[in-house]
Amino acid sequence: MSLIGEERKDYILNQLNLEGKVKTNDLVDNLNVSSETIRRYLEELEEENKLKRVYGGAVKINLSRDEPSHLKREVLHADEKRKIGRAAATLVEDNDVIFIDDGTTTLHMIDYLLNKKNITVLTISIPALYLLIDYKNKELYSGDIYLLGGKVNSMHSRVTGTLAEKMVENFYADKAFLSVDGLMVEKGITGFDEEKGQLTRQFIKNAKQSIVLSDQSKFGLVQFYKIADLKEIDIIVSDAAAPKEWEDYLVKKDVTWIAAQ
Template sequence: MSFQIRKAKILGLLEQAGGAVDVRQLAASLDLSDMTVRRDLNALAEQGLIIRTHGGAMLPGLADRPVSFAGKSAQQHEAKEQIARRAAAEIVDGDVIFMDCGSTVFALCPYIRQKRITVITNSLPVVAELMRSNVTLNLVGGEVDKERQAVHGLTAESHIARYRADKAFVGVDGVSVANGLSANGEKEATLTLALMRQAAHTYLLCDASKLGQDRYLQFAPLSVVEVLVTDPAAPDEVVQAFVDAGVRVIR
């Protein structure tokens, strides 16, 4: 069976199942191995046709998220899953944590659902994903960015300033030893700074493609980050540069 035929069948089964299925369901229905199904789902996610979830997939419309967020969630999916698993291991019952609106941070959700923690976030997808879980949720108030599906603005910053967290989990568009953290716009950079200011420890979740990269707006020095969680694809020499700069690196 060619990939194009499998693709059509997978999308058809997603529609029939109400928009969400797991790998085992697809493998049984299509008489394929789990490995083949996972590979096909990753390919469909890269095309923006589905959103990969923990153990399966969903149609973008099911989560009522815009194409832009779905597309970002699909990019570097395997790397984000690896990063999320390692980062989640740093979270223990009783923690109060900040989670920003990045797609890598969003990937934490399946791994923290059973933890008895408090999550403070400006991300609507994070709230939707954790609504029926053991997690206590605190949604930041303010103006909603419909495309980003996140809350931003002065009111949001004021809200964040009222709270303290044990750990902040944030993402950036680029990070380098020389120039620190950078973003593609001021809106996200401002919220990231607000979260980091109120946290005892800051974890930067960043796939290998963003390491050593400087983007449009450089908004914070590397010293604000205590822990960098990245994926195994990160080159040893790049990782060592961050270690030499005093950052703990998990990959």
């Protein structure tokens, strides 16, 4: 494979998005260069804060094993999240009942629901609740709003726990719009928090369609709690096209991928 240096580094980053890690020996074989050249590329990418070198290769950089607070998440990849939220909102039809998961990406959907008629929203997100209430008081949103009650997590501005799970069990929705912290073909969708992950799993169970909203920074990451396999998801909405190596799997499992514009 004859590629210039920057294209080779792009290949390395693409493999990290797919697998979450790369091995020096595999890169030597696939790129047909020396191990010294690969080590130099990995050093340069680490200096650019795009990966973390480990013995025998590198892993995708994951700055924290803990979930950032809601306020911190609001400023991360904000433009990408806005595009994803707008694209996801186009999937909502008049008279739909929808679950809106906690997350700053799903929150961006709400601004684009105002022209929909008779929408019922069920959510665990307190910022989503406030936004919907504000729009309803301004007569910009006319549908029903349900906050799925339980233990309040103040750092992440959401409701979780067994009470919330039991409440979710009592509702069925047309569509569930889900937020995730990691996305890989083999590992599925994953999250930082087990309690929140269990609620997301219940959304999937009780919805006719499950729709994941994820920017490309989540590709190749695996977090603490496995929420579901990708085959359990109907649609993925992202700011980027699906990695080419995922396409056959997505087609085989009938998962639709939407790249937001």
